[in-house]
Amino acid sequence: MRRTLVLLTAGAVTAAAAVVALSPSANAATTLGAAAAEKGRYFGTAVAAYKLSDSVYSGILNREFTSVTPENEMKWDATEPTQGTFSFGSADTIVNRAIANGQKVRGHALAWHSQQPSWAENLSGTALRNAMVNHVTQVATHYRGKIDSWDVVNEAFADGGSGARRDSNLQRTGNDWIEVAFRTARAADPAAKLCYNDYNTDGQNAKSNAVYAMVRDFKARGVPIDCVGFQSHFNAQSPLPADYQANLQRFADLGLDVQITELDIEGSGATQAATYAAAVRACLAVTRCNGITVWGIRDTDSWRASGTPLLFDGSGNPKPAYAAVLTELGGGTTTPSSPVPSSPSPSSSNPAAGCTATTSVNAWTGGFVVTVKVTAGATALTGWTVGVTVPSGSAVTNTWNATGGASGTFTNAAWNGRVAAGGSTEFGFQGTGGAPAGAPVCTAR
Numbered sequence: 001m002r003r004t005l006v007l008l009t010a011g012a013v014t015a016a017a018a019v020v021a022l023s024p025s026a027n028a029a030t031t032l033g034a035a036a037a038e039k040g041r042y043f044g045t046a047v048a049a050y051k052l053s054d055s056v057y058s059g060i061l062n063r064e065f066t067s068v069t070p071e072n073e074m075k076w077d078a079t080e081p082t083q084g085t086f087s088f089g090s091a092d093t094i095v096n097r098a099i100a101n102g103q104k105v106r107g108h109a110l111a112w113h114s115q116q117p118s119w120a121e122n123l124s125g126t127a128l129r130n131a132m133v134n135h136v137t138q139v140a141t142h143y144r145g146k147i148d149s150w151d152v153v154n155e156a157f158a159d160g161g162s163g164a165r166r167d168s169n170l171q172r173t174g175n176d177w178i179e180v181a182f183r184t185a186r187a188a189d190p191a192a193k194l195c196y197n198d199y200n201t202d203g204q205n206a207k208s209n210a211v212y213a214m215v216r217d218f219k220a221r222g223v224p225i226d227c228v229g230f231q232s233h234f235n236a237q238s239p240l241p242a243d244y245q246a247n248l249q250r251f252a253d254l255g256l257d258v259q260i261t262e263l264d265i266e267g268s269g270a271t272q273a274a275t276y277a278a279a280v281r282a283c284l285a286v287t288r289c290n291g292i293t294v295w296g297i298r299d300t301d302s303w304r305a306s307g308t309p310l311l312f313d314g315s316g317n318p319k320p321a322y323a324a325v326l327t328e329l330g331g332g333t334t335t336p337s338s339p340v341p342s343s344p345s346p347s348s349s350n351p352a353a354g355c356t357a358t359t360s361v362n363a364w365t366g367g368f369v370v371t372v373k374v375t376a377g378a379t380a381l382t383g384w385t386v387g388v389t390v391p392s393g394s395a396v397t398n399t400w401n402a403t404g405g406a407s408g409t410f411t412n413a414a415w416n417g418r419v420a421a422g423g424s425t426e427f428g429f430q431g432t433g434g435a436p437a438g439a440p441v442c443t444a445r
C-alpha cells in the first residue's frame with residue numbers, strides 16, 4: 001500500500017520516547033483494553049481463528065484487548081464459498097469467544113473487491129449486484145445483534161491523485177453500489193454501526209477527499225453511515241502524516257465516529273514507539289475517535305511480519321511500542337507473565353544463488369496471503385525470480401509488486417528488480433486452497 005505522506009520529526013520521536021519513561025499513577029490501568037476503557041474507547045486486535053489454540057496468542061488476546069476483528073473469516077470467500085451456501089464456522093468461533101469474554105466485535109468486511117470467491121469474480125452486472133445484496137443480507141442477518149461495527153464496504157477508492165472510484169467488478173455494477181450495500185446492511189442489522197474502511201486516507205489527499213465527499217453526500221441524503229475506518233499501515237516510506245489528527249477530526253465533524261481499524265507500524269525501538277504514541281494521541285484528541293485496532297498481536301502474526309510492526313514480539317513479549325501506547329492511554333507499566341516462545345516463521349533459501357527469500361504466511365480455511373521478502377547477498381541484484389511450491393488444488397489469484405505467480409514462479413516488477421547488496425524488497429500474493437508451506441527458492445538474474 002503506497003502513500004505520499006510526511007515524516008515525523010526527530011524532535012517528536014525524542015519527546016514521545018521520553019513519555020514512555022514517566023512514572024504511572026498508582027491506580028493506572030495495566031492493560032491496553034482497560035486503559036483505553038478509562039478514556040471511553042476500545043482497544044482491539046485482528047484475530048485469526050486457527051491461532052486461538054496457541055496459548056501465548058490467546059493469553060495476550062484475553063488480557064489486553066476489548067475488541068476483536070476477524071482477520072479473514074468474515075470475508076466473502078470465507079463465508080460464501082459456493083453461491084447461496086454459507087459457511088460461518090470459523091467466524092462464529094471468533095464471535096462467540098469474544099462475546100463470552102465481554103469483547104466487542106468489528107465485522108470485516110461485507111463488500112470488497114478482493115478476496116471474493118471465484119464464482120463471484122465470474123459474475124457481472126445485475127447478477128453480481130443481486131449476489132452482493134444477498135451476501136450482505138445473509139451475513140449481516142446471521143450476526144445481527146452481535147456486531148458493534150461493520151466494515152460494510154472496504155477499499156472502494158483508487159490510489160493516486162485522481163480521487164476516482166476503484167475500477168472493480170462491484171463498481172461496474174453501477175456507481176450506487178456502495179449506497180446499496182449500506183442500505184442493505186442497515187436493514188439486516190439495524191443496531192450495528194456501519195462503517196466505510198480504507199487505506200491511504202490517513203492524511204488529507206485526493207483519496208481521502210473523495211471519501212470525505214462521498215460520506216458528506218451520504219449524510220446529506222440520509223444514506224445510513226455511522227463511522228469511517230482509517231487502516232493506518234505506516235512505515236518509513238509511508239509514515240504517519242502530520243495532519244493525521246486534523247483529518248480524523250474533519251470526518252468526525254460530519255457527525256460520524258472515526259476508528260483506527262488496522263494499525264501497524266513497521267520499525268523497532270524508540271522510533272516505532274514514538275509513532276505508535278503519536279497515532280494513539282491523535283485518536284484521543286478527537287472526541288469521536290472511539291477505538292483503535294492493531295492488525296495482529298505478535299510480530300509473527302502480522303501480514304508484513306518482516307517489518308516487526310506490532311506491539312508484541314514473536315515470542316509474545318511486550319515491546320517498547322507497547323509501553324508507549326499504554327502510557328499514552330494513561331495506563332501504568334505491567335509485566336505480563338513470560339510467554340512460551342512461538343515457532344519461527346517459515347523461511348528460506350539459496351544464498352549461493354545471490355539472494356534469499358523469506359515468507360510470512362497468513363492462512364485461513366480456504367485461502368491465504370503470503371508476503372515474501374527478497375534479500376540480496378554480497379552482490380547487488382539486477383533482477384530476481386522466486387519459486388514457491390503451491391500445493392495441489394491451490395491457486396494464486398492475486399499478486400502485487402511482482403509478475404507471474406500462476407505456477408508459483410514470481411519475477412520482479414519493473415521497479416524493484418535492482419536491490420543493493422544486503423538490501424531487500426518485498427512482494428506478496430493471495431490464493432485459494434491450502435497455503436504454501438515449504439521454503440521458497442530465490443535466484444538472482
